[in-house]
Amino acid sequence: MNSGPINSGLPAGPTAVPDVVTAIAGNASVIPVWRNDLGGLTFRLERKGDDVRYVKWVASGTPEIDLAGEAMRLAWAQSWARVPPVLDQGSDTDGAWLVTASVPGQSAIAPRWKAQPTIAAEAIGRGLRLLHESLPVDECPFDWSIERRLTRADERIAGGEGPAQWSSEHKHLGLTEARTRLGDPPPIDRLVVCHGDACTPNSLLYDDGSFAAHVDLGSLGVADRWADLAVATWSLGWDYGPGFDGILLDGYGIEPDPQRITYYRLLYDLA
Numbered sequence: 001m002n003s004g005p006i007n008s009g010l011p012a013g014p015t016a017v018p019d020v021v022t023a024i025a026g027n028a029s030v031i032p033v034w035r036n037d038l039g040g041l042t043f044r045l046e047r048k049g050d051d052v053r054y055v056k057w058v059a060s061g062t063p064e065i066d067l068a069g070e071a072m073r074l075a076w077a078q079s080w081a082r083v084p085p086v087l088d089q090g091s092d093t094d095g096a097w098l099v100t101a102s103v104p105g106q107s108a109i110a111p112r113w114k115a116q117p118t119i120a121a122e123a124i125g126r127g128l129r130l131l132h133e134s135l136p137v138d139e140c141p142f143d144w145s146i147e148r149r150l151t152r153a154d155e156r157i158a159g160g161e162g163p164a165q166w167s168s169e170h171k172h173l174g175l176t177e178a179r180t181r182l183g184d185p186p187p188i189d190r191l192v193v194c195h196g197d198a199c200t201p202n203s204l205l206y207d208d209g210s211f212a213a214h215v216d217l218g219s220l221g222v223a224d225r226w227a228d229l230a231v232a233t234w235s236l237g238w239d240y241g242p243g244f245d246g247i248l249l250d251g252y253g254i255e256p257d258p259q260r261i262t263y264y265r266l267l268y269d270l271a
Contacts, residue, residue, distance in 0.1 A: 008034070008035065008036045008037045009034070009035065010032075010033065010034065010035075011032040011033075011034070011035045011041070012035075015032040015035070015041065017030050017032075017043065018041075018057050018094060018095060018097075019094070020057070020090075020092060020094070020095070020097055021041075021043055021055050021057055021097065024045070024053075024055055024088070024097070024099060025043075025045045025055075026047075027047060028045040028046055028047035028050065028053070029045070029046045029047070030043050030044075030045060031043060031044040031045075031046065033054075034201075036065075038058070038062055038064055038065055039058070039059060039062065040056065040057070040058040040062065040065050041056070041057050041058070042054060042055070042056050042057075043055045043057070051101060051102065052101075052102040053087060053099055053100065053101060053102065054084065054099070054100050054101075054102060055097055055098070055099050056070075056097060056098040056100075057095055057096070057097045058095055058096055058097075059094065059095045060091075060093060060094060060095050060096070062095075065096075065218065066218060067089060067091075067096045067097065067098040067218070068089055068091070068096065069218060070098055070216075070217060070218035071086045071089040071098055072142075073142055073217050073218065073220040073221075074086050074100070074217055076140070076141070076142070077135060077193075077217060077220060080134045080135050080136065081130075081131055081134050081135055081214065082103065082212065082213035082214065083103070083213060083214055083215070083217060084100035084101055084102070084103050084213070084215055085100060085101045085103075086098070086099070086100055087099040087100060087101055103204065103212065103213040103215075104204070104206065104212050104213065105204030105205055105206055105212025105213050106204060106205055106206075106207075106212075107201050107203075107204055107205075108120045108123070108124055108200045108201065108203045108204070108205055108239075109200050109201045109239050113205060114239065114240060116209070117236070117240035117241075117244055118244065118247055119209040120200075120205060120209070120240070121236055121240065121244040121247040121248045121251065122247050122248065122250065122251035123203070123205050123209055123210055123211045123251065124200065124203045124205075124211070124232060124236075124248055124251065125232070125247070125248040125249060125250065125251025125252035125253075126210075126211050126251045126252070127203050127211030127212075127214065128195065128198055128203075128228060128229070128232055128248075128252055129251070129252045129253055130211065131193070131195060131214060132192035132193070132194075132225055132228070133192075135192070135193035136193070137191055137192060137193055137222055140193045140221065140222050142193075142220055142221035142222065143221045143222055143223075144194050144196055144219055144220070144221030144222060144223040144227065145221075145222065145223055146185050146223070146224075146267065148221075149267055149271040150182060150183075150267075150271065152271045153179070153182065153267070153270040153271040154179075156270065156271070157175060157179065157270070162175050163175070163178075166178075166269045166270070167265075167269050169265070169269075170265075170266055170269050170270075173266075178266060178270060179270075181263070181266060182263075182266060182267055182270065185263055186226075186259050186260050186263055188224045189224050189225060189226055189257070189260060190224065190225050191222055191223070191224060191225075192222070192223070192224075192225045192228075193220065193221065193222055194219075194220065194221060194222070194223045194224075194225065194227050194228045195214055195217060195219075195220060195228050196217060196218065196219025196220045196221060196228075197216055197217075197218065197219050197231070198228040198229075198231050198232040198235075199231060199232070199235040199238075200232075200235045200236060200238070200239040200240070201216075201239070202214060202215050202216045224260070224264075226257060226260035226261065226263075226264050227264045227267070227268075229248075229249070229252065229254070229257075229260075229261070229264075230260065230261045230262075230263075230264035230265045230268065231264065231265065231268050232248060233245040233248050233249065233261065234261075234265050234268075236248060
């Protein structure tokens with residue numbers, strides 16, 4: 001699903017803390033750090049002398065966010081990739097939650113990296129290449145294929161979604177044209193285990209500007225590597241402004257592929 005900058009980001013104003021998050025925190029400080037476009041919240045739990053933890057929470061009735069599925073993906077990926085260790089996951093009548101340990105690094109949208117986007121974009125590309133080369137496709141039980149995502153796109157269209165919910169790049173297409181284009185995908189370049197939401201905030205960087213870790217892997221699964229690369233380059237414009245696509249691709253070690261980039265950005269928007 002499109003998670004561009006319009007509705008996702010740091011919570012604006014006071015944020016109500018769900019009861020379960022308060023209970024998990026105990027005497028730790030609870031700091032809201034993110035709200036996504038579906039109302040999902042992320043909190044940072046800090047306690048003196050203790051490790052930092054993060055809690056994701058989403059209200060019941062939000063099937064687009066599957067925290068149990070994300071917990072399974074993180075547990076699987078941590079054998080090969082730098083991802084947050086899962087500490088707890090559960091649900092009740094109000095919602096679901098996922099508790100993870102912190103990992104070293106700072107989000108690529110932290111102020112210091114917004115001030116140094118060239119360094120950050122290259123590191124994001126290197127980190128994505130590392131992820132794609134580290135996770136074993138043959139052992140991955142998770143699917144992020146075009147076929148599966150088209151089913152989701154059709155569900156969203158049947159539910160009444162359309163150009164009004166799409167990014168500005170695609171609004172002019174209309175439902176029929178957009179769906180027709182998605183029905184004609186480019187050939188697979190290389191199957192990898194994709195991140196599934198390789199937007200700028202989901203890469204963490206060390207202080208020296210090198211790649212540190214990935215977070216938010218709720219859609220991780222096997223797909224063409226361009227399903228990640230198209231979104232990773234697209235999101236640089238949301239967070240840094242135009243002109244950094246090529247730097248990320250150089251960091252990854254690949255030439256631009258306009259056809260696949262165009263296709264997978266549209267698929268991301270609709271599915």
